[in-house]
Amino acid sequence: MGRSPCFDKVGLKKGPWTPEEDQKLLAFIEQHGHGSWRALPAKAGLQRCGKSCRLRWINYLRPDIKRGMFSLREEQTIIQLHALLGNKWSAIATHLPKRTDNEIKNYWNTHLKKRLSKMGIDPVTHKPKTDPLGSTTGNAKDAANLSHMAQWESARLEAEARFVRESKLVSNPPQNLQIAVGSSSSSSSSTSVPSLINTAFLAPPKTRPQCLEVLKAWQGEVTGLFTFKTDNLQSPTSTLNSMESMLPNGLINDNFVTNFPVPYKGGVEYCSGSDGKNKETLLDTTMGLNEMVAWSHQDPHKKENMNMEGNNYSDIMVWDSCNDHQQNSSIAAPCENLKETNYDGDYSSSSFEEYKNYWNSILNLES
DNA sequence: AAGACGTACAACCGCAGTATG
DNA sequence: TCATACTGCGGTTGTACGTCT
Numbered sequence A: 001m002g003r004s005p006c007f008d009k010v011g012l013k014k015g016p017w018t019p020e021e022d023q024k025l026l027a028f029i030e031q032h033g034h035g036s037w038r039a040l041p042a043k044a045g046l047q048r049c050g051k052s053c054r055l056r057w058i059n060y061l062r063p064d065i066k067r068g069m070f071s072l073r074e075e076q077t078i079i080q081l082h083a084l085l086g087n088k089w090s091a092i093a094t095h096l097p098k099r100t101d102n103e104i105k106n107y108w109n110t111h112l113k114k115r116l117s118k119m120g121i122d123p124v125t126h127k128p129k130t131d132p133l134g135s136t137t138g139n140a141k142d143a144a145n146l147s148h149m150a151q152w153e154s155a156r157l158e159a160e161a162r163f164v165r166e167s168k169l170v171s172n173p174p175q176n177l178q179i180a181v182g183s184s185s186s187s188s189s190s191t192s193v194p195s196l197i198n199t200a201f202l203a204p205p206k207t208r209p210q211c212l213e214v215l216k217a218w219q220g221e222v223t224g225l226f227t228f229k230t231d232n233l234q235s236p237t238s239t240l241n242s243m244e245s246m247l248p249n250g251l252i253n254d255n256f257v258t259n260f261p262v263p264y265k266g267g268v269e270y271c272s273g274s275d276g277k278n279k280e281t282l283l284d285t286t287m288g289l290n291e292m293v294a295w296s297h298q299d300p301h302k303k304e305n306m307n308m309e310g311n312n313y314s315d316i317m318v319w320d321s322c323n324d325h326q327q328n329s330s331i332a333a334p335c336e337n338l339k340e341t342n343y344d345g346d347y348s349s350s351s352f353e354e355y356k357n358y359w360n361s362i363l364n365l366e367s
Numbered sequence B: 001a002a003g004a005c006g007t008a009c010a011a012c013c014g015c016a017g018t019a020t021g
Numbered sequence C: 001t002c003a004t005a006c007t008g009c010g011g012t013t014g015t016a017c018g019t020c021t
Helices: A019-032 A040-044 A050-061 A072-085 A089-093 A101-118 A140-167 A173-180 A193-201 A210-223 A239-245 A248-252 A352-363
Strands: A226-228 A256-258 A293-295 A303-305 A316-318
Touching: A019 A040, A019 A050, A040 A050, A050 A101, A072 A089, A072 A101, A089 A101
Parallel strands: none
Antiparallel strands: A226 A256, A293 A303
């Protein structure tokens, strides 16, 4: 045991990193790997302690991290897992590809916690704040069951996170997403991280977790931000109905706009060119992620099955709201707002159908 | 225009766990 | 078994920036 008093050392720089420092650190790690963090600063010519270098790398410079706004789905995941795990940010982070625990923690503290509070939900207990009975809707047995389940899940998720760390397993989102929404895909990923969500939430528990009430409220809160431009869509009368109103056709027809950044609303757009400029828009969000169909650019009537299990995802363009989408943008994103991805680890690229299934899987847990 | 205030986020700090000799 | 080095984690702080008065 013991800790290294690196910050006590004289002459080491503290505070914000400069671009030059970032460049030095990046260049060194790219060339040599980080190796021993303690030895790194001297080798890289940095007046920083190893700990500071490590944090900078992990939370900011690492190439495989996603920065920018959190998608609705990511928010849901955070809330869900926070209800189960509490402030176990690292465990939560294992379920949000490319997000760091620090970023999630900050996001929770600055956004989600406040929003839950405004919704009348205690962000610590995930229960409604004002309850004349002094408890939530569940009875003592439910609460006990919930507590038991939460403990069980907590232990399991942490074990899973540890396994992932130890095995340096890189999750495979396309496959895992299919699993998470209950696809029939055969899976060897019983140890993959998202499979936990699958097993945790698709296998109906005896009682409905309290956190689901929070999610339901969250869903209503967020979908309530949608405004419909025309009347030809079902008017949302309840949170669940409003969710159903967000059907792909409505999205495709551009019948409503949002006043907040929405994660991924249209499914997948297939572009004929890798630069996306010859985009032939095609959204078919009525299909699951593993059964999407692409329209040929040359012949829009010709459909070609897209083998999502295949390797060629280079032509798939998805709207990366986290990086490109700004607030107050309309749902019909211009092509410039589309970002190319090889579909490797982009959580926001799930289809609406998959998104809907995700919600259904959570909200239909009542036994 | 300028100071006060609030917000968001990067970074710091210290504790705890693990690895190693 | 123990001491030390190292890493991971979560709470907290510092600061830049935007908004308000």
